[in-house]
Amino acid sequence: MVGVGFALVFAMLVGGCIRRAENQVTIYAAADREFASPILDGFERQNAGVEVLRQFDVEASKTLGLVSRIEGEASQPKCDCFWNNEILHTLRLQKQGLLQARKWKIPDAWPKSFRAADGSWVGIAARGRVLLVNKTKLPDREAWPSSVLELADPKWKSRCGIAYPMYGTTATHMAVLASHASKILPPVGVVGPEKSTSGVWSWEQWIAGVRDNAVVLAGNKQVAIAVGQGDLDWCLTDTDDAIGEVESGKPVEIVFPDQGAGGIGTLFIPNTIAVINRAPHPVAAGLLADHLVSETVEGRLVMGNGAHFPLWPDAKEQSRASPNAPVRWAEVDFQLAADGWESLSVELPKIFSSAP
Template sequence: MGENSVFVALILLVLSGCGGSNTPEVVVYAALDREFSEPILDDFHRASGVRVLAKYDVESTKTVGLATALLQERNRPRCDLFWNNEILHTLRLEQQGLLECYHSPAEKDFPPGYVAADGAWRGFAARARVLIVNTERVPSDRRPNSILDLVDPQWRGQVGVAKPLFGTTATHAAVLCDRWGEERAKQFFTELQQNAVVLAGNKPVAQAVGSGELAFGLTDTDDAILEVDAGRPVVIVYPDQGEGELGALRIPNTLCLIKNGPHPEAAKKLVDYLLQPAVERRLAAGPSAQFPVNPAVKETSRAAPGQSIRWMQVDFPAAARQWETTAAFLQEIYTGVD
């Protein structure tokens, strides 16, 4: 029996009231990599006594697989809390009316734009979209400093990108469509498909650069920093930092309660726990090197550069509204690309 089948069997047992245990439970769909999210969920269990039944995503369908499952289950929800590793598909679930509103006391000091006005979702622990560069293949005087370098013909076949239909790469695409307009965004992704090696996810991109298979690629800080930790000959470049340039994109994890989930009170306790400053400190200092959102957290990501970062100004709800348009031209460009 596969992992998903075992998970479904466990959930059906819980929903049927069988199992002979009064232990409180919460069902979590987690898109953040299991190696990063599972230890925190285990600590919540130990601290609260609430058992966590977690379903994790896979690299090749990041976020989309879990979001699709939530849509399919809308008439009989199995999930209580969606821990998304990005924000685009959280906003799409909100548009579909699947989210339960809840204002956690732990989110009261979060900055504007990171908490839905009605409490449908909240963002925390962000990752940055960065270039990872192999220093043995790219000398310092040729080092890329913009996402536009990914479509420079001199690097044809030597750069990498994750297929932009899933995860943070899809979010990045929707944001660019909103910022640039459909025509320019479509041109960029067409040129990118022609110039870059398209891989299954951000982690394979980082690994290919770390091994020297590729010169550089577009990935997330959590995947890039692991290559640095492994001693690979790589550097992390925060793109488009010049005056008037886009800036680096920062994408938060998001937490949202699923409407009519089976364990709403336990889910609220978990939201409160995950929004505590200690969790963001742990994610910033830990393997995933997340960037804290809570202003009470003074520490920054261990992946942060020595200088300040110019962050891209983003309207995530507007980008989410662009997704259907973005997805249509991305499907056209990337269908059949492995």
């Protein structure tokens, strides 16, 4: 295998200028440290002489803290590569012109919803937004929730849970629901008392119902643990946190929501990889980015503790969180969701003002 040192020198020469050796590359990673660190260690082993400087997110601010740093450093970037564990804020960075358009080493058959048309980012290794049900608390399967929309149903008051919706995949999920409300929300009376004279729920009515009924905890892991412990009957969470409770022996089961007639399908949110525009170490950043979107790395994420869902066409490994029956993935416009985030980010804290 040609060493990374030769590759870097060659790239500098053909580029028409001489740069100092790129023996470092900085990544801002919102992906969980337990998943990301072994993969970044592997890149260092394969590319002797290149050190990956890692800046992980702070649990309290999730992805938002790293995104704010990238925005604040726009005039003089310090980050080379961004590994986001969701998509919403990656799209916001793209819209601001902070991500570099590039040619990715992925098949032409890559799902269009999970790659940028301009080449500024690629999605890999998705997580499903699922319901986790405590089978001891709800022994009758016929009584189990089957839709995310049931978070607003008064019959589940104080019995269902959701992560604080300002951060992470829950923020992305709420942005999708808000931006697609006219297509997703049910007629009045389907998930609660009639509240709308128009015959359908508005987004404002539905999210107010969620606030009134659901227990709001700090994160997806916390609500999954609460279900596993029997503190809640069910929750909305990610597949990685849900499978953790299943595999720890808790009396729980994963439900892929909104699969029935008229349902939108289960929302899957990918990790996203991008190179920062005007990155300090552009060649090393490109090498790292291509490594992260490789079939081998995605396979590790699929087979790892997070049981991610692959996006590589005809992937060899499949998530062990997959049910026996096929799952219909929701087809949504993530860009539309991202475009509405600025106003939604003002609205949500007011609605959930008493949440942790």
